[in-house]
Amino acid sequence: MENTRTIKTMLLLEEMKSKSFVLRDKDLDTAGIESLTFHTILSVVGRGQDSPEDYSFFLDSESMKAAVQLLTDRSIYLTYRIYCEKDHSITIIIRPASDPSPNSSQCPSAPESLRQRRKVSGKKNLQNVFVRSTVKTDTRNLDAETLSPIMDFPETERVVLDLGNGQYETFSVSYLLGWIMAEAEKGTPLHNIVVTSITLKGRPSDVKLSKDVWTRSLLRGPHKGKFLQIWGTYSETSVGRTDALDSLVSExxxxxxxxxxxxxxxxxxxxxxxxxxxxxxxxxxxxxxxxxxxxxxxxxxxxxxxxxxxxxxxxxxxxxxxxxxxxxxxxxxxxxxxxxxxxxx
Structure with missing residues (x-):
C-alpha cells in the first residue's frame, strides 16, 4: 500500500543496570519502516558490532496499551501496520536480552528518556510504557473445550486476559490456541475472534479478543511465544489482504x-x-x-x-x-x- 506520510520513529536503547540511554530518531515512511531490521537498528544506536540475539526489541506507540515484543525483522513492519500506522510517532525499545520487558519494569533512565522523546516527537503527553503487574484471578467458569473448571488447570496452563477497566477473565491456554486457530482459518480477523467460557449455570460468557486484549495479555507473559507465532502468520496475511483490497478499490x-x-x-x-x-x-x-x-x-x-x-x-x-x-x-x-x-x- 502506497503511503508517503512519514512517522517519527524513535530508537531507544536502555538497560536496567544503568541511568544512561541512547536515543536516535528518523522520519520514515511506510517503505522505510518495512526496510528496518534488527541489525540496522543496532547500528543506528551504536551497537552494530553486536548480535541481535543479545537483545530484545519492543515496539510501542501512543495508541498501544502495551509494548509488543518483536521476534523477527518482519514483525517490525507488521506490528506497525496492525497497531500504529495512524500514530504520529513510534518507539522501538532495545534492551539486553537478559533484561525484563518494558511492560513489567522501567529502567532507571525512564524519566530522562521520556523527556527527550517528548522533545523529539513534539508530543508533550507522550508516556512511558505502562508497567503492569502480574494479576492472579479466580474464576468459577468452566473451560469450553473440556467443561472442566478452569481453575483445575495448572497455573502454567492458564491465561488471564486483561479486558480493561479492572475486568479480567481466565481461560485455558489449550482452548485459546485451538479456538483462535480454528477461527483464523475460517477468515475471522484475529481482533474479532470471540472466545467463550461456561458459567456454572451453563450460560456462555463471551470475550472479544480486541487489539488491546492481544497487546495487554496474549503478546506478553509466559505464553507469548505461542500467540506471537499465530499473530505473525495471520498478520502477514491480513496486511497483504488489506493492501490487495485497497488496490482493487483504486483500480x-x-x-x-x-x-x-x-x-x-x-x-x-x-x-x-x-x-x-x-x-x-x-x-x-x-x-x-x-x-x-x-x-x-x-x-x-x-x-x-x-x-x-x-x-x-x-x-x-x-x-x-x-x-x-x-x-x-x-x-x-x-x-x-x-x-x-x-x-x-
Missing part, C-alpha cells in the same frame, strides 16, 4: 459500491426477489460475476490471500463441505470470510 472504481450490493444480496437472498435474481443471473457458482464484478475483477478477488492459501481455496473448501452435507439448493454460501464484509459497512 476498479465500482468495486466498493458493487461489493455492498453483493453483500446485501447474500443477506437477503431468501427474502427479496431482486436479491435472488441478481446472484442467479451471474451464472457463477459463487455468484461473483456480472452484474457485480467483471471477469478480470473476479479473478483478482479470488486470489486475495487467506490462510492457508487464498480466498479461492477457502471458498472451494466451503463448497466441498456444502456438497458433503447434501445441500444442493441454489442458496449462496452464507459463511463468507468476515474480512470481505469489513471494508464495506
Amino acid at each position: 476498479f472504481d465500482y468495486f466498493s459500491n458493487n461489493a455492498k450490493v453483493f453483500i446485501r444480496d447474500l443477506k437477503l437472498f431468501g427474502t427479496k426477489p431482486e436479491s435472488r435474481t441478481r446472484p442467479l443471473s451471474t451464472h457463477h457458482r459463487l455468484f461473483l460475476g456480472e452484474p457485480y464484478f467483471s471477469n478480470t475483477l473476479v479473478g483478482k478477488i479470488l486470489t486475495l490471500p487467506l490462510q492457508p492459501s487464498t480466498l479461492q481455496g477457502h471458498l472451494d473448501n466451503l463448497m466441498k463441505k456444502k456438497a458433503e452435507r447434501g445441500q444442493s439448493d441454489d442458496a449462496p454460501i452464507m459463511t463468507w470470510p468476515q474480512f470481505f464484509f469489513a471494508p464495506f459497512p
Whole structure:
C-alpha cells in the first residue's frame, strides 16, 4: 500500500543496570519502516558490532496499551501496520536480552528518556510504557473445550486476559490456541475472534479478543511465544489482504459500491426477489460475476490471500463441505470470510 506520510520513529536503547540511554530518531515512511531490521537498528544506536540475539526489541506507540515484543525483522513492519500506522510517532525499545520487558519494569533512565522523546516527537503527553503487574484471578467458569473448571488447570496452563477497566477473565491456554486457530482459518480477523467460557449455570460468557486484549495479555507473559507465532502468520496475511483490497478499490472504481450490493444480496437472498435474481443471473457458482464484478475483477478477488492459501481455496473448501452435507439448493454460501464484509459497512 502506497503511503508517503512519514512517522517519527524513535530508537531507544536502555538497560536496567544503568541511568544512561541512547536515543536516535528518523522520519520514515511506510517503505522505510518495512526496510528496518534488527541489525540496522543496532547500528543506528551504536551497537552494530553486536548480535541481535543479545537483545530484545519492543515496539510501542501512543495508541498501544502495551509494548509488543518483536521476534523477527518482519514483525517490525507488521506490528506497525496492525497497531500504529495512524500514530504520529513510534518507539522501538532495545534492551539486553537478559533484561525484563518494558511492560513489567522501567529502567532507571525512564524519566530522562521520556523527556527527550517528548522533545523529539513534539508530543508533550507522550508516556512511558505502562508497567503492569502480574494479576492472579479466580474464576468459577468452566473451560469450553473440556467443561472442566478452569481453575483445575495448572497455573502454567492458564491465561488471564486483561479486558480493561479492572475486568479480567481466565481461560485455558489449550482452548485459546485451538479456538483462535480454528477461527483464523475460517477468515475471522484475529481482533474479532470471540472466545467463550461456561458459567456454572451453563450460560456462555463471551470475550472479544480486541487489539488491546492481544497487546495487554496474549503478546506478553509466559505464553507469548505461542500467540506471537499465530499473530505473525495471520498478520502477514491480513496486511497483504488489506493492501490487495485497497488496490482493487483504486483500480476498479465500482468495486466498493458493487461489493455492498453483493453483500446485501447474500443477506437477503431468501427474502427479496431482486436479491435472488441478481446472484442467479451471474451464472457463477459463487455468484461473483456480472452484474457485480467483471471477469478480470473476479479473478483478482479470488486470489486475495487467506490462510492457508487464498480466498479461492477457502471458498472451494466451503463448497466441498456444502456438497458433503447434501445441500444442493441454489442458496449462496452464507459463511463468507468476515474480512470481505469489513471494508464495506
